[in-house]
Amino acid sequence: MSVQVLVLAKTPVPGRVKTRLCPPCTPGQAAVVAAAALADTVAAVTAAPATRRCLVVDGDHPAPPGWHRTAQRGVTLGERLVHAYADTRLDGVGSLLIGMDTPQISAGLLADAVQRLDEGDAVLGLADDGGWWALGLRNPSHGKALWRVPMSTPDTGAPTLAALRARGLRVAALPTLHDVDTYADAQAVAALCPAGSRFAYAVSELARPVAAA
Incomplete structure (x- = not known):
């Protein structure tokens, strides 16, 4: 089936993004890290197979070339x-x-998610902090299942899965990933990024001033 990829994002403005990195980061440093994370995410999605790519954004961040x-x-x-x-x-x-x-x-991880969605009703990628990093729906109208799911809690993933199954959906599991909330998370995720990662570079550049602060 055809699948579009949506990236839910915030415009990287100091004081509005990645506030849990502060301290030890300043709001400006946190915004640099957020911008790098968004750039790497956009690059991966651009390289992955998709019918359409759409940035769903809070703020005035522009769409990448070729995106909606x-x-x-x-x-x-x-x-x-x-x-x-x-x-x-x-x-x-x-x-x-x-x-x-x-x-x-x-791009390979996203391609696998697209393939799994082609084989079932939904795919869900949990995060190791109890939340989730990806949710794919064969029929996007089932997004209504999220209305009553408590978000940003240590166990958001479990009620999300329950809400999907309550609609009779077959849910395939994607790999569990570590996401970035705190500075320690940023360091851990940077170590997992491929060569050339903007995020890994941004975190490495911040490591010295943050450690010295």
Whole structure:
């Protein structure tokens, strides 16, 4: 089947992104790390097979070349996720949604997610902090299942899976990944990034001043 990839992102503005990196990072440093994470994510998605690629963004960050762009809607994260699926829906096209907190992802990992979605109703990639990093839906209208799922909690993944199964969906599991919340997370994920990673470079550049602060 055809699948589009959605990247839910925030414009990297100091004080509005990656605030849990502060301290030890300054808001400006955290924004640099966030921008690098988004750049690596965009690069991986651009290299992966997809019918369409769409940046679902909070703020004025422009769409990458060849991408579509739509603004986030809603107050809570759950509302923004539901609207992301609804506002980008295409007839006969599945939607794979990821965030910008897993810059270690590769085009191959995303291609595998697309293939798994072709074989079932949904795919879910859990994060090792209890949340999730990817959710693919063959029918994006099932994004409504997220309305009542508590987000940004240590166990968001479990009720997300339960909500999908309550709709009778067959859910295939994607690999569990480490996402970036804290500075320690940033260091751990940077070590997992491939050569040439903008995120890994940004974290390495910050390591010395942060450690000396």
